[in-house]
Amino acid sequence: MELDLRLPYSTEGLPGLGGQLRAAPDAFVVEEIPLYEACGAGQHLYVNITKEALTSREVQRGLAEAFDLPYRAVGFAGMKDKHARTTQTFSLLVGHVDDEFVRAAPARISAKTP
Template identity: 45%
Template sequence: MHAYLTANLPGIGGVIKETVDDFIVTEIPLYLPCGEGEHAYVEIEKRGVTTLDAIRRIARSLGISEREIGYAGLKDARGITRQTLSIPRVETERLLSLSLQGITILSANRHRNKLKPGHLAGNRFSIRVRGTKKDAQEKAAAILAVLCERGVPNYFGSQRYGGLGNSHHIGRAMLRRDFKGAIDAIMGDPAMVRDERWRKAVETYHLGDLAGSL
C-alpha cells in the first residue's frame, strides 16, 4: 500500500504484537457439531504454535496419521488462536485428557463429517495496540468513520502466496502443463525451508528419491 486512505487524519501511533497475548484470533464455525458421528470436533486454543504443528503434536500423541485430522483454516503461531479440528475414531474423553505444550483442549463434540478447508464462517480478531497517542479512541473513531464510508482495498499479504511465497510460480507452471516444474516449486529450495522434516524431504526429492521424500 503506497498511501493511507486517511492520510489527512492523525494516526493513533502504538505497536501491535508486542506479546503473544496482544493478538487473539477466534475461528467462527460454519456449522456446529450435531452430537453424533465418527469424527470428534475438538476446539483447541494454541499459543505460539501453527495449526500444522498442533496437528502434528496431537497426531503423535494419539498415534494416528496427521492426514486423518481435519481443519477449516490455517492459523499462524504469532498469537493466541482458537480453532476446531476434526479427529476420527477417538473418544472425546481421551481428547479432553490430552496435555500438550502450547495447546489447550477447550471442548470436544461429535459430528458426521471431516472438517475441510473453507468450513468456517470467518475469523474474529482481538488486537491490542500498545503505546498509543493521546486521545487515541477519538482519533480511531474518526478514521473508522472514513473507512466505513469509503471502504478499503482488498489487499492480501505475502502469506497468501504459500509458505515459500511462490504459489504464483506453481500456478503458472500448472497452466503451462509443466507438472514437473509445478512439483519442483511445491517442494521448493531446501535452503528456504525452516522445518526440519520438510527440509529433509526436499533434499531427498532433489536427489531423485521420490519414494523417500514422502
C-alpha cells in the first residue's frame, strides 16, 4: 500500500507570474559584513575578494598557494554560494610583515587565485 502525502497548493487555480530564477551569477549578490574592523596591526592580512563561479575553499587554496601558507592559515567566515557574485573577507596568518609585503599582496593574489 502506497500513501499519497502530497498536499494541494493554495495557488493552484491562479495564473503564474512568470520570471526566471537566478539566470546569471550577478542575479544573486552576497556581500559579507564584518563583525569588526581590522585594527591595522598584528599577524593577519585581511583581504576582501569578490568572486563568481568559485567556492570559498577554492579561493582559500589559491590564497594559501599565493602566500606559501598551509591552507588552514587562511580563514573565512562561512561558505558562500558558488553560483553567485559574493564579496567575502579572508584572513591570512602571514606573521609580522612590512609595508612592502602588504603593497605587493594584490599582485600575488591576482597571479595565483583562479
